[in-house]
Amino acid sequence: MTRYLLKRLAFAALTIFAALTVNFILFRALPGDAVSGLKCRQCTPEFKEAQRAALGLDQSLWQQYVLYLKGLLHGDLGNSWRPPHPTVWSQLWDPIKRTLPMILLGTVFSVVIGVSLGLLAAWRRGSMLDRTATGMSLAAYSMPTQWLALLMVLYLAGWLGLPTSGVKDPDLEIAQLLGDVGWWELFIDQLRHMILPALAIGIVFAGDYAIITRSALVETLSEDYVLTARAKGLSRWTVIRRHALPNAALPIVTLMALSLGTVVGGVLVVEYVFSYSGIGLTVVQAISERDYPVLQGAFLLLTVAVVFANLFADLLYPKLDPRVVLR
């Protein structure tokens, strides 16, 4: 077990290293850089050269890469290229704090909606209910996230009375500065702001969960041990709860870990639609400003998150299925 863990950790480090190298090269493979886009009165070629030198862009790619790695080893993600050059970490930390709970809520939505849809479909396999649930899952699965988000702004937000943009109520923010607002009110306000974006992500990913849950359940429901349980006199629901669903949990947990990467893709567009200033919006802004250090930092964090989510899922497997032995 310890050996397995060490092996996996080494492998994780390797994966992260490879990913950050690719990130580094990809951004620089694009034509132009942070300075070439500058347009202003004092932007003479000399001024631009000076700026390049200040950002270290006058060095060779190789030197830049070594510098970047050196910084990383010291836990330094670098500084933003955008004046006044705050550290990347300070640029990312606040958005992450806003995005993480939103993703979490979205995942809860998608798992709850998806697993229940898949369960219904598998339970009544071949029925009208199954076809409806499967159709809905496929529709959700293939729906463009931003389109769904826009529809929600148009039709759902007003009806539910939920805010459609931002992360908190500006009035409340002022009140907070004056110090006459309780934490509970702030919490509720932030929750209200993240419900719609989370729901958009939740619905789109619910399709995946529903389809996976249905197929996994249909498979376990056809197993003999399910028949055995029925023969012993267990009710249909108890059989599903006690025998079929736990045995179908493996692919669902795998999907949870794997979808983390794609969820961030969804976050990008959803945060844009809802002007939710989280990590997605930060990335969009960094792209338009060619702020490579911030992009590299964001993608590095994403890589680390995905790699560790998968590692965690793998470590969870033996708990879900005693036949799995980690070597």
Add this chain to the structure above:
Amino acid sequence: MTGPLLDVRQLGVEYGARRSMIDGIRRRELKGVRAVDGVSISVSGGDLVALVGESGCGKTTTAMSIAGLVPYASGSIIVEGHDLSTLSSAERRARRRRVQLVFQDPYESLDPRFQVARIVREPLDVHRVEGDRDALVREALHKVGLRPAEQFLHRYPHQLSGGQRQRVAIASALVLQPALLVADEPVSMLDTSVRAGVLELLGTLRTEGMGILMITHDLSTAARYADRICVMYLGRIVEEGPAHEVVTSPKHPYTRALVAAVPRSDGAPRDHSLMPAGETPDPSRMPSGCRFHPRCPVLASGEAARLGIADRCRGVDIELEPEVGDHRVACHAVTVSITTHP
């Protein structure tokens, strides 16, 4: 206790009789497959009855119906004198407890996530059995030969051999102290070396007064361990009688073919004149008359014509008729020869 433990009368089970919505719109009549058609079996305490037949003949469907896993369309299943269809669902559950099922494949029939202790205990929990359930679990494991039971309690199915798994499956059936055990091909997935052990175990249970209905496609196993043999073909029992008689003097052409097909230790060649022609027909297009007639060597050899029954074979359905005592056969040729040459 008077009467048999299990009395199945004229059992009929249909599959696929439900019409889909599209079929309804197109007004297409869908005829269900009658997988089991008028099967009657009775098993008494201390009896080991073997239900023999080839794949797809309805053996397993019969077993599942008896265990309540497949609804039956007609006939009745009487357990210890109570007709299951007339009981309330609670009473039926209590009755069903007396009939337990052991499945064919011990690699599939045990939940891989459950330890042996939990697998064997689950039926006790479901039926809310009073008393020290853990002690009952250990007792059941001991009974099926997994000794010392403590050594097996906390193992998972994948840590056991096939024979041990099947014993666990039997233990989880025995733990409810059933009167009747329905074993669906209990040894067909096991290595030959461990088959005898499991079959001996069933034999021991029988001598302790339990009724056992063993489903098998292996006539030699049935001949060796069963008291009575029922031979099934296309959803019907075609011959039924004491095991020894059915095997040594089979009457129905199908049974004769089955007996002739058993490989013999002296290497004697098979008698090909007894072999049925072609394949088992599709049960959704049941042959008219005797359902064995399209393949029947008696009809093909012209013997039926000589007896003057060829038309009857093709046109008139036949059910089990007593030949001698409790040996019964469903064959026009046999019926005719008895009435003409008593």
